Amino acid sequence: MNSLDAGREQVIATYNFAYLDEQTKRMIRRAILKSIAVPGYQVPFASREMPMPYGWGTGGVQVTAAIIGPDDRLKVIDQGADDTTNAISIRKFFERTTGVETTTLTADASIIQTRHRIPETPLTAGQILVFQVPIPEPLRFLEPRETETRTMHALEEYGVMHVKLYEDIARHGHIATTYAYPVKVEGRYVTDPSPTPKFDNPKMHRNPALQLFGAGREMRIYAIPPWTEVVSLDFEDHPFEVQAFERPCALCGADDVFLDEVITDDRGGRMFVCSDTDHCNTRQAEGHAGEQEA
Amino acid sequence: MAETDFLSGGLADPVLAGQSAFRAIMQAMAEPGTVQAVADCPTPPSGLSRTMAAIATTLCDADTPIWLDVALANDPQVVKWLAFHTGAPVTADSGAAMFAFVSDPSSMPALDRFAQGTDTYPDRSTTLVLAVDAFDADQPLSLSGPGIESTRRFAFAPLPEAFIDQWSENRARFPRGVDLILAGPEAVACLPRSTRIKSGEH
Amino acid sequence: MYVAVKGGEAAIDNAHRLLADRRRGNRDVADLGLDQIMEQLSLAVDRVMSEGALYDRELAALAIKQARGDLIEAIFLARAYRTTLPRFGYTQPVDTGRMQVERRISACFKDLPGGQLLGPTFDYTHRLLDPALAGGAAPETPEVREPDAAPMMRVSDFLGQEGLLEPAPDPADKPVPDDIARNPMSYPMDRDARLQALARGDEGFLLSMGYSTQRGYARSHPFAGEIRIGEVELEIAVPELDFAAPLGRIQVTECQMVNQFQGSAKAPPQFTCGYGLVFGQAERKSMAMALVDRALRATELGEDLTAPAQDEEFVIAHSDNVQATGFVEHLKLPHYVDFQSELNLVRQMRAEVEARGETHQEAAE
Numbered sequence: 001m002n003s004l005d006a007g008r009e010q011v012i013a014t015y016n017f018a019y020l021d022e023q024t025k026r027m028i029r030r031a032i033l034k035s036i037a038v039p040g041y042q043v044p045f046a047s048r049e050m051p052m053p054y055g056w057g058t059g060g061v062q063v064t065a066a067i068i069g070p071d072d073r074l075k076v077i078d079q080g081a082d083d084t085t086n087a088i089s090i091r092k093f094f095e096r097t098t099g100v101e102t103t104t105l106t107a108d109a110s111i112i113q114t115r116h117r118i119p120e121t122p123l124t125a126g127q128i129l130v131f132q133v134p135i136p137e138p139l140r141f142l143e144p145r146e147t148e149t150r151t152m153h154a155l156e157e158y159g160v161m162h163v164k165l166y167e168d169i170a171r172h173g174h175i176a177t178t179y180a181y182p183v184k185v186e187g188r189y190v191t192d193p194s195p196t197p198k199f200d201n202p203k204m205h206r207n208p209a210l211q212l213f214g215a216g217r218e219m220r221i222y223a224i225p226p227w228t229e230v231v232s233l234d235f236e237d238h239p240f241e242v243q244a245f246e247r248p249c250a251l252c253g254a255d256d257v258f259l260d261e262v263i264t265d266d267r268g269g270r271m272f273v274c275s276d277t278d279h280c281n282t283r284q285a286e287g288h289a290g291e292q293e294a
Numbered sequence: 295m296a297e298t299d300f301l302s303g304g305l306a307d308p309v310l311a312g313q314s315a316f317r318a319i320m321q322a323m324a325e326p327g328t329v330q331a332v333a334d335c336p337t338p339p340s341g342l343s344r345t346m347a348a349i350a351t352t353l354c355d356a357d358t359p360i361w362l363d364v365a366l367a368n369d370p371q372v373v374k375w376l377a378f379h380t381g382a383p384v385t386a387d388s389g390a391a392m393f394a395f396v397s398d399p400s401s402m403p404a405l406d407r408f409a410q411g412t413d414t415y416p417d418r419s420t421t422l423v424l425a426v427d428a429f430d431a432d433q434p435l436s437l438s439g440p441g442i443e444s445t446r447r448f449a450f451a452p453l454p455e456a457f458i459d460q461w462s463e464n465r466a467r468f469p470r471g472v473d474l475i476l477a478g479p480e481a482v483a484c485l486p487r488s489t490r491i492k493s494g495e496h
Numbered sequence: 497m498y499v500a501v502k503g504g505e506a507a508i509d510n511a512h513r514l515l516a517d518r519r520r521g522n523r524d525v526a527d528l529g530l531d532q533i534m535e536q537l538s539l540a541v542d543r544v545m546s547e548g549a550l551y552d553r554e555l556a557a558l559a560i561k562q563a564r565g566d567l568i569e570a571i572f573l574a575r576a577y578r579t580t581l582p583r584f585g586y587t588q589p590v591d592t593g594r595m596q597v598e599r600r601i602s603a604c605f606k607d608l609p610g611g612q613l614l615g616p617t618f619d620y621t622h623r624l625l626d627p628a629l630a631g632g633a634a635p636e637t638p639e640v641r642e643p644d645a646a647p648m649m650r651v652s653d654f655l656g657q658e659g660l661l662e663p664a665p666d667p668a669d670k671p672v673p674d675d676i677a678r679n680p681m682s683y684p685m686d687r688d689a690r691l692q693a694l695a696r697g698d699e700g701f702l703l704s705m706g707y708s709t710q711r712g713y714a715r716s717h718p719f720a721g722e723i724r725i726g727e728v729e730l731e732i733a734v735p736e737l738d739f740a741a742p743l744g745r746i747q748v749t750e751c752q753m754v755n756q757f758q759g760s761a762k763a764p765p766q767f768t769c770g771y772g773l774v775f776g777q778a779e780r781k782s783m784a785m786a787l788v789d790r791a792l793r794a795t796e797l798g799e800d801l802t803a804p805a806q807d808e809e810f811v812i813a814h815s816d817n818v819q820a821t822g823f824v825e826h827l828k829l830p831h832y833v834d835f836q837s838e839l840n841l842v843r844q845m846r847a848e849v850e851a852r853g854e855t856h857q858e859a860a861e
Contacts, residue, residue: 015580016309016580017309017310020580021580021581021582022309022312023355023357023582024579025313025316026352026353026354026355027678029316029320029352029353030358030392032320033320033323033353033421033473034473035417036320036323036324036441036486037323037473037486038416038417038468038469038486038488039440041416041417043417044415044417044680044682045680046678046679047680048579049572049575049578049579049818050576053821053825053826054818054819054826055823055824055825055826055829056826056829058822066316067313067316068313069314070310078830079831079833080833083504083505084830085507085508085830086829086830087504088504088505088508089508092505115829116833116834134823144809145809146683147683147684147809150414150415151414153414154412172845172848176845178834178837178838178840178841179837179838180834186439186440186488188468188469189469195831195834196833197836198837208443210320210324217819217822217823223324224440225324225325225440225441225488226324226325226440227440227441227442227443228440228441229440243837243840258833260832260833260836261836261839275832275836357678
């Protein structure tokens with residue numbers, strides 16, 4: 001049998017459960033345990049090429065593949081929605097390689113893989129939220145060198161980050177960072193929450209679920225264990241605040257959620273709807289209605 | 295014991311057994327002091343506990359140097375079994391081990407004898423796997439820190455010598471320091487370096 | 497009435513069917529066989545094997561066909577397959593001195609033992625499009641040399657005898673080389689890990705980096721000491737045997753770039769070496785790799801760091817085209833949430849500016 005036949009026979013049918021080989025899973029699992037033991041610290045791991053491109057969730061996919069089992073129920077969201085194309089693609093990948101049940105209901109999922117949002121429905125103990133992270137280093141755009149930022153973390157030298165935020169205040173009167181807003185985890189590591197809107201930052205604080213972060217291209221895994229202190233960086237005279245929307249969701253009427261702006265016609269018409277599609281659908285099913293439905 | 299017994303005692307389905315054992319360990323690490331059942335353990339030689347064997351096959355391989363305490367290192371069946379089922383190289387240098395297996399916690403070396411990681415790479419530290427008899431002994435400990443809502447009562451036996459003091463030194467080295475996986479009868483509990491321990495009242 | 501966008505799943509399936517259709521193209525044209533790709537686009541196959549880090553001509557050909565000739569996509573396919581393969585062991589270090597040489601040139605010496613062998617090279621071809629090739633004309637039968645089993649001494653060995661070339665690194669100093677596929681990279685890197693990263697690195701990127709050193713950004717006075725292309729034997733140590741077991745032969749291209757070096761606080765004046773080794777016939781890549789390897793040795797040799805090609809983090813972190821293409825192309829993914837956040841912020845800042853009665857015009861006055 002030549003190598004190509006071997007290759008052909010291995011397609012899907014004989015790929016390992018959850019795609020990754022066991023040695024790779026062990027390596028990722030060891031990194032996950034370290035990341036939980038040192039909350040907010042970025043553990044280097046030998047990230048693998050995955051069958052989807054780097055930057056498209058390979059870190060989150062590797063973390064999910066290393067933890068998922070037949071008893072899990074998986075939810076995958078991108079921008080808060082279950083039906084965005086990349087969320088569908090990743091969900092199909094796990095359906096094919098593990099056969100686990102999938103769901104769109106936040107409350108029913110044991111593992112939720114996400115890009116750019118934390119679900120609006122509060123998570124519960126035992127759930128695991130897996131974030132896809134493009135640039136795990138919160139200091140990267142202030143200092144491009146890994147050797148430097150690693151030392152800054154070691155020495156807890158986070159002055160540059162405060163200077164950056166303070167320059168915003170001096171210039172605009174408020175902090176001009178709206179997503180990937182840096183947090184301090186358990187009073188030690190400044191950590192990147194992934195490019196979630198800062199609206200979601202308070203959800204990370206003392207969350208009963210385990211939050212795991214995977215950055216495939218940058219080869220880092222980090223974690224926030226349940227009930228961990230997560231504080232968004234701010235100043236006494238300029239406390240952290242989240243975005244507020246002027247009107248509620250046009251579909252479900254929710255006024256405490258993050259909204260997407262949808263352009264409805266070519267004359268500047270627009271409306272605001274929940275970015276979290278499951279939350280919106282659940283509320284509508286419960287009889288809540290926004291201005292469009294009323 | 296027969297010459298080739300070390301070949302047996304593996305898992306029928308190592309992929310799924312490894313996954314479920316890992317989830318138990320991960321959950322235990324994420325919620326320190328909770329006891330998580332490990333359902334599907336291998337059957338190692340008697341010198342090694344079944345739960346320890348499950349942890350070894352789940353986490354160790356050719357990339358992870360392991361350190362064995364005297365009782366384990368002097369048991370050729372255990373050494374052969376671990377070599378065959380994990381492929382992990384054994385090191386005599388506790389400071390070079392990624393995992394250390396301790397069958398007798400009461401006579402184990404001090405925690406600071408193991409790799410502590412560095413300030414820049416605190417992950418380069420030893421994870422200790424301790425065989426424990428029970429999680430419901432006297433001396434209840436009071437745990438706090440990440441993974442714990444306020445405080446959590448916890449106990450295990452036997453305790454390593456001067457454990458509370460050793461642990462508070464370990465905690466003081468944070469983010470450096472060692473993490474503990476406690477292997478009880480078909481169950482695990484964990485003490486990551488982030489956990490604070492006080493000797494609680496009865 | 498607005499209804500939330502749905503149907504992504506059907507759209508993906510349709511897009512993939514369309515892709516398969518376009519890949520096949522006009523059905524009146526014969527389907528391309530993997531044997532044709534392996535035989536007639538062999539340098540593309542070599543590049544995919546080299547940057548895909550998987551020596552398998554047939555799989556590389558399949559990847560090229562599947563990728564519609566997009567080589568970075570094909571490299572990605574090869575890597576994603578490679579990463580699932582179990583590791584059975586590690587071969588012994590390859591001895592390129594024992595290479596079955598098909599091409600070997602040195603720019604340093606007019607003649608040397610073993611001679612200059614041009615081999616199948618584009619060099620000295622006139623780059624005139626050949627209409628005869630379009631017509632499928634059969635090539636003439638070339639003259640070929642009798643295979644010679646005798647080892648061909650490397651130019652670096654001649655120079656080394658006089659002590660004018662730095663000695664090659666001693667394998668005993670680091671018996672087990674790093675493996676960037678198994679261990680996460682950390683900076684600063686050892687040269688062995690760096691060379692592994694460069695061997696997988698993007699040809700175009702390394703070409704530009706190497707070129708920049710020739711134009712004065714960390715000039716290294718390079719000479720092509722030797723370039724050799726040919727087959728080498730792979731051997732693996734089996735504990736049960738007292739000799740290394742042969743696994744087969746692979747084709748590699750090796751480049752040893754010799755650089756004048758005036759000496760520094762750390763090393764005497766001598767020639768130093770930049771090294772390139774890649775799968776298949778990939779001369780440009782091996783030369784660029786050797787130039788970049790030499791530039792990245794600046795710290796080791798006590799040279800001033802002045803240029804991008806000497807910056808290890810910059811070069812290595814951006815040399816992998818699978819990583820680079822993924823992250824550049826991920827900008828196609830939805831970013832509604834982040835964009836919404838920025839949209840709100842810009843509106844807010846605009847409103848604040850207007851409330852203060854400032855406009856850019858006033859500011860300019």
